[in-house]
Amino acid sequence: TLSKRLDRVAQFVEKHGDNPIRLADIGSDHAYLPCNLVLNNAIEYAIAGEVVQGPYQSAQKEVRLQGLNDSIDVRFGDGFDVVNLNDLINLATICGMGGILIRNILEAGVNKLVSGHTLILQPNVAEPQLRSWLIQNKYHIIDEDIIQEQKHNYEIIVARHLPDEEKQVLNDEELLFGPINYQKQSKEFFSKWKSELESTEYIINSIKLATNDKNDKLEELEQKYQRIKEVLEK
Numbered sequence: 001t002l003s004k005r006l007d008r009v010a011q012f013v014e015k016h017g018d019n020p021i022r023l024a025d026i027g028s029d030h031a032y033l034p035c036n037l038v039l040n041n042a043i044e045y046a047i048a049g050e051v052v053q054g055p056y057q058s059a060q061k062e063v064r065l066q067g068l069n070d071s072i073d074v075r076f077g078d079g080f081d082v083v084n085l086n087d088l089i090n091l092a093t094i095c096g097m098g099g100i101l102i103r104n105i106l107e108a109g110v111n112k113l114v115s116g117h118t119l120i121l122q123p124n125v126a127e128p129q130l131r132s133w134l135i136q137n138k139y140h141i142i143d144e145d146i147i148q149e150q151k152h153n154y155e156i157i158v159a160r161h162l163p164d165e166e167k168q169v170l171n172d173e174e175l176l177f178g179p180i181n182y183q184k185q186s187k188e189f190f191s192k193w194k195s196e197l198e199s200t201e202y203i204i205n206s207i208k209l210a211t212n213d214k215n216d217k218l219e220e221l222e223q224k225y226q227r228i229k230e231v232l233e234k
């Protein structure tokens with residue numbers, strides 16, 4: 001069984017059109033997600049990519065244990081280096097990493113996926129930077145969620161590559177909170193941003209104690225603080 005976090009990711013996997021789903025799970029670790037999806041007949045085929053020996057071996061072991069060698073290839077390599085155009089990958093999942101690392105992995109190799117592909121991303125931090133990369137690169141954010149597991153808040157972003165459509169436009173609030181999370185206003189949303197407000201305030205106060213100088217970082221944090229406050233007080 002999957003963790004609550006990966007289970008939510010799995011729920012976002014949906015066929016789009018007639019083609020069967022062919023997944024690349026980058027940074028797959030134990031390959032739990034692709035194994036679960038194949039066992040539930042949600043996908044036809046998966047590549048589990050890993051760039052570190054230990055997790056790569058865990059992935060190989062799990063796929064063998066589940067008897068899924070015919071439908072899951074475990075491949076060793078950096079990001080999308082493990083994917084070829086003729087793998088016809090139409091879905092990629094990149095979960096449990098920082099948003100900047102996810103962005104860099106996408107930037108370096110997402111062109112190995114078929115046009116119109118879907119991404120399901122679960123960044124641990126730096127969600128706004130990731131959203132901004134997505135909309136600049138012809139993706140539309142089509143779904144989002146926030147889940148809570150063991151006191152951690154995790155965001156999930158689902159985006160589709162739509163090169164022929166007009167670019168999606170997001171304002172600063174939507175970049176920070178997520179356009180769909182912002183509309184949903186779930187209880188997890190309020191819980192996440194209440195705790196973000198507290199940690200942002202703490203960081204602002206620590207910087208102020210350490211230095212009297214005005215600086216850009218402080219200004220940015222104060223802006224973020226105000227934005228969160230406004231959303232919570234609405």
Ligand code: SAM
Pocket residue numbers: 006026027028029030049050051052055077078079080094095096097101105
């Ligand atoms: N995706 C799984 C999940 O969400 O539970 C595992 C998350 S684990 C915290 C991150 C994994 O990504 C690690 O196993 C790490 O080796 C792998 N990783 C980090 N950078 C990578 C890269 N550039 N290419 C492939 N794998 C990478």
